[in-house]
Amino acid sequence: MKRLSIAIAAATLAIAAPAAAQDLAGGAAAVRDKALTDQTAWSIAESLTTEVGPRMVGSQGMERARDWAVAKLKALGFENVRVESFTTPAWSRGAESVEVVAPWPVKLHVLGLGGSVSTPAGGITAPIAVFTSYQTMLDQPPGALAGKIAVVTQRMGRTQDGSGYGAIGPQRWTGAAEAAKRGAVGYLMRSLSTDDTRLPHTGGGAPAGIPAAALSTPDADLLENMARRGQPVTVRMAMTSSVNPKAQAWNISGEIRGREAPDEVIVIGGHLDSWDPGTGAVDDAAGIAITTAAAKLVAQAGPPRRTIRVVMWGSEEQGGSSEAYAAAHKDEAAKIVVAGESDSGAGRIWSVSLPKAGADHAAMKAFRTSLAPLKVGVSPEPPAFGGADIRGIIGLGAPFVDFNQDASRYFDLHHSADDTLDKIDPAELAQNVAVWASFLHTVANSDVEFRTKPAP
Amino acid sequence: MKRLSIAIAAATLAIAAPAAAQDLAGGAAAVRDKALTDQTAWSIAESLTTEVGPRMVGSQGMERARDWAVAKLKALGFENVRVESFTTPAWSRGAESVEVVAPWPVKLHVLGLGGSVSTPAGGITAPIAVFTSYQTMLDQPPGALAGKIAVVTQRMGRTQDGSGYGAIGPQRWTGAAEAAKRGAVGYLMRSLSTDDTRLPHTGGGAPAGIPAAALSTPDADLLENMARRGQPVTVRMAMTSSVNPKAQAWNISGEIRGREAPDEVIVIGGHLDSWDPGTGAVDDAAGIAITTAAAKLVAQAGPPRRTIRVVMWGSEEQGGSSEAYAAAHKDEAAKIVVAGESDSGAGRIWSVSLPKAGADHAAMKAFRTSLAPLKVGVSPEPPAFGGADIRGIIGLGAPFVDFNQDASRYFDLHHSADDTLDKIDPAELAQNVAVWASFLHTVANSDVEFRTKPAP
Incomplete structure (x- = not known):
């Protein structure tokens, strides 16, 4: 029986040791193709x-989402399903x-x-002052908007990289505050939208x-x-x-436990909360779906070396989940191999940005090779953002990808x-899963190191 | 002085007599180009x-529309501006x-x-029965939908000629009545829409x-x-x-009076009323705009032989204006040279259907020639519909175009x-105006006869 035990141990070791580049490439290609x-x-x-x-x-929708998340992760075979509360x-x-x-x-x-804020009962009735550019409103002196409803109708540009949003974002982020500074009693803005629906x-x-x-954009035109x-x-x-100043919220996670290096953790996910008007499909059921499915596909290919943790962050839109996650995981920050968040919808991935440390590791070369059929390039630029929910752990030193x-x-x-x-689009969603699965498979089954200060 | 009077009379006759085919072609081309x-x-x-x-x-919006229409027609120089009331x-x-x-x-x-109808106070709460095809609901026996809310989610096809609407129309036109016959307590249907907005x-x-x-179509998907x-x-x-069983409504018209044959009347227009959710742009401000602008362009080219009357019908969506118009104009029905309504939005015209009588007149050949640069063909089929608001006068024998x-x-x-x-789209709108102006110019300045029983 002793000989058998040794044989089992050897087999386990064979599974768990960092895979050779050739095996990594084959494995990444296999999960990629399955994902499609x-x-x-x-x-x-x-x-x-x-x-x-x-x-x-x-x-109440968020409470139902919490229960859905726990049930879904368990049903998909994730281990260590955790609900981390915060307010x-x-x-x-x-x-x-x-x-x-x-x-x-x-x-x-x-x-x-x-x-x-709410209006007084009966509402606010006032003349409007329309500005077709946000800067023109900012150029108004103090008091210039006294007693008026300021209306900013600047248009948003459509861009592949989403940079049109950042360019016009201040119109929403700080517009009302800037209007109020100039005396406005109300603020209306053209939606940060590239569509022409009502x-x-x-x-x-x-x-x-x-x-x-x-x-809506047609209403901005009308004004x-x-x-x-x-x-x-x-x-x-x-x-x-x-406003509920102390609403309950939850970051929910599940793991594919690593067999050799379970404490080396790849942290990925999307956010579970959404705004109220839609059903939160592209923002961010897509991100939840992509990352969860990718992790599941890697697990199906065999137990990985390292742990993959999928997190469904609980308060991205109104903020709070990043800070709560960082606070709860500060002691393991050094063990986070890499972090990533999918939160830009379900449009196809056209490039990946990898942390400089590790980008040239043989495992990452295997990963790059696996991307070619997906029409994905590796950006020469290092990752710049990561995602709103991982800003906290990035601040603690976690490497991240875009x-x-x-x-x-x-x-x-x-x-x-x-x-x-x-x-x-189901095909574009699948392309995302293929990129993530290939990446997760490669990182989880190799010893690629993105941390500039490796874990002790 | 007598000689001078005769000279003036001769000059007037020269203007008012039917134009030669060559002059008609030149005139049609000129108004067409101006329209663009x-x-x-x-x-x-x-x-x-x-x-x-x-x-x-x-x-109240319709009352404002009435006043708008009168003011607009007068401002554009139309004569005989009339408001014809009906209930x-x-x-x-x-x-x-x-x-x-x-x-x-x-x-x-x-x-x-x-x-x-309204629901009872407190609403109706019931289980739904979903049918992905309308026929499947119709196949249900009496009583099969008792106590249920019937939901029909059949999809509408996108077609150049709009035939997808007619194909699926019964889902809206008679769906609730058919559901009620089978015992349903409420009826929901996928919008007759080719879009995927909410x-x-x-x-x-x-x-x-x-x-x-x-x-909305995404809500139909959800159910x-x-x-x-x-x-x-x-x-x-x-x-x-x-429901107001006797609401006041108005058909409003203005004329470009014919100088030789003022009693020969070309009746064209669009409908002034709209449904409530939008601002009634493509349905049917476009039709009002196209026909009014086309008539105005013809007037600007010089006084036509025949009269052009632009009508803004007052109750197309809920019905009534066609019948009211026919009742008010039954005595002049035989004098209507041709009737036409623009009520399919602002998409470009791709073909015209002319009444068989007159289609081969030299004037219509000139009109056909003018259409070539607009990429419009003449259909081999005779006109089939005309428009909801001219069905009444068509019933009285008025020829019509599509x-x-x-x-x-x-x-x-x-x-x-x-x-x-x-x-x-401003360019597509202008293409419509060009086709209508060319047609109006040709018919109003010729003696083309579409009536199989010419006016006495």
């Missing part, structure tokens, strides 16, 4: 958007109504911005003390056209909202009622 | 959608809320169908006695996906509406909140 026809990611996205739907932090302020939408009352009455399609796009904004809402006539245009805003997705259509949908399952 | 850069149509569509917006028959039943929307209550609660994006498309339906609403799981799905419908527009995108927008100005 595997239905797990689609099934996860379909399940989350159908059985849970909208899931704002602090809502965070949670804004929630009440009734919202914004309309032109004179001279051409019409109801406007709006969504309050996260963090917007659906506004919500999102968080800095505290401003005045009600603030996003207009521009009314303003161009030179007559005063009067708008009424009636909005309510509430998988750059085609965001051309993402901002047609982002934070709007149009963020629904039908907008996910 | 003229801004009148765009300006009309912009004005109606900005200064009036939604205009349901029976609403018609007018349905109007109240509050509407439809949601899945179990097992996966979510609010659905819906619009009540015109004619839908915006439902309303429209009229036959009286059914049960509440009926259109789902399909829920139903596929095999568990009972419970929906709550809470809707209110009201200008067939590319409707590929029309049903992305039709009857939805997305029917807004930005969806009109």
